[in-house]
Amino acid sequence: MLTRRIIACLDVDGGRVVKGTRFVDLRDAGDPAELAGAHARAGADEIVFLDIAATHQARGILIETVRRTARELFIPLTVGGGIRTLDDAGAVFEAGCDKVSINSAAVKDPTLITQIAERFGSQAAIVAIDAKRMEEPIEGEHWRVYVAGGRIPTERCVLAWAREAEARGAGEILLTSMDRDGTGSGFDCELTAAVAEAVSIPVIASGGAGTVEHFLDVFRQGKADAALAASIFHFGIHDIGELKQRIAAGGVPMRWPC
Amino acid sequence: MISIVNYQASNLRSVKKALDYLGLEAEVTMDPEAVRRADKVLLPGVGHFAATGRMDCTGLRAAIAEAVARGAPFLGICVGLQWIFAASEEAPQVPGLGLFPGVCRRFPAGAKVPHVGWNSLEIAAPSRLLAGVEAGTFVYFTHSYRAPVCAHTVATTEYEGAFTAAVERDNVFGVQFHPEKSGEVGLTILRNFGALPC
Numbered sequence: 001m002l003t004r005r006i007i008a009c010l011d012v013d014g015g016r017v018v019k020g021t022r023f024v025d026l027r028d029a030g031d032p033a034e035l036a037g038a039h040a041r042a043g044a045d046e047i048v049f050l051d052i053a054a055t056h057q058a059r060g061i062l063i064e065t066v067r068r069t070a071r072e073l074f075i076p077l078t079v080g081g082g083i084r085t086l087d088d089a090g091a092v093f094e095a096g097c098d099k100v101s102i103n104s105a106a107v108k109d110p111t112l113i114t115q116i117a118e119r120f121g122s123q124a125a126i127v128a129i130d131a132k133r134m135e136e137p138i139e140g141e142h143w144r145v146y147v148a149g150g151r152i153p154t155e156r157c158v159l160a161w162a163r164e165a166e167a168r169g170a171g172e173i174l175l176t177s178m179d180r181d182g183t184g185s186g187f188d189c190e191l192t193a194a195v196a197e198a199v200s201i202p203v204i205a206s207g208g209a210g211t212v213e214h215f216l217d218v219f220r221q222g223k224a225d226a227a228l229a230a231s232i233f234h235f236g237i238h239d240i241g242e243l244k245q246r247i248a249a250g251g252v253p254m255r256w257p258c
Numbered sequence: 259m260i261s262i263v264n265y266q267a268s269n270l271r272s273v274k275k276a277l278d279y280l281g282l283e284a285e286v287t288m289d290p291e292a293v294r295r296a297d298k299v300l301l302p303g304v305g306h307f308a309a310t311g312r313m314d315c316t317g318l319r320a321a322i323a324e325a326v327a328r329g330a331p332f333l334g335i336c337v338g339l340q341w342i343f344a345a346s347e348e349a350p351q352v353p354g355l356g357l358f359p360g361v362c363r364r365f366p367a368g369a370k371v372p373h374v375g376w377n378s379l380e381i382a383a384p385s386r387l388l389a390g391v392e393a394g395t396f397v398y399f400t401h402s403y404r405a406p407v408c409a410h411t412v413a414t415t416e417y418e419g420a421f422t423a424a425v426e427r428d429n430v431f432g433v434q435f436h437p438e439k440s441g442e443v444g445l446t447i448l449r450n451f452g453a454l455p456c
Contacts, residue, residue: 002377002417003396040441045376071275076398076439096271098439121305123372123400171372171400202374225370255376255396258441 003253004219005045005226006244007078007204010035012049014058015065033069040075043240043258047073048101048174048228051081063095070096080128080174086115093120101174103128104147107154107161110168117169126204127165128174131158131191143191150178158191159198166199173203174228180208187214192222204228212243216250260284260452261296263322265312273302273335276438280445282452290321297456299325303337304436307362307403308349310341323355331429331454333387336401339425339432343405357430360406369418372402377415377435379423385412387431388424389450395443397423397435405434429454 010017016030036047049069051062059082070077079092080101089100100120106113106127116125130150131143141157162173175195177188185208192205202225205218209229218224241256248254260277262270264286277284277300284300285292293299299322303310313319326332334342342355346362354362365371376396381388391413404421407414413424415434425432431451437444 002373002375005375070272072279074276074279074439074444075441094271096275098272122402123304123374172374200368200370201372202370225375258396 001253003045003255004224004247005204006043006215006240006247006254007046007048007226007228008036008039008044008240009048009050009206009228009230010039011052011230012062012065013051013053014055015061018052032065033072036069036073036077039240040073043244043256044075045226045255046076046078048078048080049097050230051079053082063091066092066095066097078126080126084112086112086119089116089120093124099124099126099171101126101128103130106165107145107147107156110164113165113168113170117171122169122171125170126172126174127162127170128176129158129161129165129195130176130178131188131195132178133191142194146178150176150181159194162195162199166201170201172201172225173199175203175205177205177207181206183208184210186210187218187222187224187227189217189222192218192224196223196225202226212246212250215243215247216252219247219252259296260298260300261293262286263293263299263301263313263318264288265309265316265318270302272436272438273300276445276448277452280449280452282448288316288318290317293318293321294324296325296330298331298333298451298454300451301332301334301338301341302438303335303339303341304400305337306348307337307340307346308352310337310354311349311352314352319355326355326357326430329429330456331451332431333451334432335438336434336436339422339434340403340405342425342430342432343408346403348403357427358405358408358410358425358432360408362403362405364403365418372400373404373417374400376440377417379413379415380420381413382407383410383412383426385424385426386454387426387433387447387450388413390446391443397433397437397440397443399435401434405432 078099143158145156205224415423
């Protein structure tokens with residue numbers, strides 16, 4: 001049976017993980033390579049590096065970080081943040097990542113999705129969508145697409161954009177609820193289900209995880225194929241293994257033991 | 259030396275680094291001569307079946323066929339597995355190597371496609387490639403087309419029906435999943451391939 005996935009996201013800046021680390025027994029708890037490996041051993045199904053670097057110099061360090069991480073990581077690795085061109089994508093693939101996640105650049109130039117899909121395959125092209133509920137629905141749509149790390153609203157509505165991303169070759173949608181992100185009050189199941197029903201590609205839910213029940217809700221009501229969490233050890237549980245066992249006990253198929 | 263066939267389509271790096279990690283000597287090559295004389299041949303693949311057509315005109319197809327015919331162990335991964343069947347709906351004009359019967363078809367309409375994530379293996383027959391891999395073990399898939407179950411299928415996976423997850427006959431092996439992305443169990447499978455006598 002195809003399992004639902006638990007994806008660990010690490011915010012990386014200049015070769016360092018900048019938040020959400022509670023591993024013990026690591027030589028360097030801020031080292032992305034070491035943390036990625038620790039998450040994999042603990043049972044994460046995939047790893048995402050979100051590059052939050054603001055400088056060009058830090059970007060170069062990211063490539064080296066990906067290379068070093070990929071050498072000993074044998075589960076899928078995605079890199080997102082700051083990928084604006086096919087060349088940017090090519091550089092992180094060359095360093096050993098398996099998928100890229102593109103957000104603002106895809107909104108600015110949707111052909112980038114197709115370029116990446118044609119060159120590296122749809123399975124390697126994730127379109128990330130930052131969604132925020134609108135005060136009034138527009139043509140049946142309730143959520144607006146934001147870019148630039150959620151700072152800038154666009155003219156696009158979420159369901160239409162998700163469908164367009166699929167049509168242009170995206171292999172997965174990484175959907176972040178800006179309304180829930182950082183709140184710990186649960187994933188936005190209504191948003192996630194709406195997108196999951198609008199497209200036939202997998203949807204990764206992000207934003208709002210606080211408890212095991214939140215994961216169960218987003219898999220059951222939200223129809224998410226995967227759930228992503230940045231600080232996966234802040235749920236009052238000890239490790240990903242325990243999280244997965246409790247989700248599985250709730251009737252959602254998980255890869256466990258790994 | 260394992261020849262990893264480069265047909266300029268897919269990300270070969272992850273397979274190469276997995277073999278490096280296991281200490282298995284491997285080279286990525288586009289040279290038909292190197293493939294022809296390789297101890298073992300590995301055909302990775304992510305992407306479109308049509309890309310395998312490039313091997314027809316570069317001599318790689320013939321070189322792989324020769325290596326297989328003289329008994330060199332061959333492992334096809336993902337599209338590399340699909341290619342050793344007769345053909346794929348994804349690119350009907352491009353013939354597969356036809357070592358196994360049947361046509362690879364797209365998952366049915368209405369299914370979430372691609373089939374992405376960790377799914378379990380049902381063991382259909384004893385296998386050298388899957389030695390030490392238990393029934394129910396999870397491996398990582400990402401694909402939109404699938405190979406039919408045939409007489410030489412050694413493991414199946416269920417997603418909108420059963421398909422061939424692993425196939426094996428004599429020196430020819432194929433897996434639809436990505437062993438290089440399937441954690442410890444994937445490394446076990448690649449180690450098994452590396453341990454096969456040449």
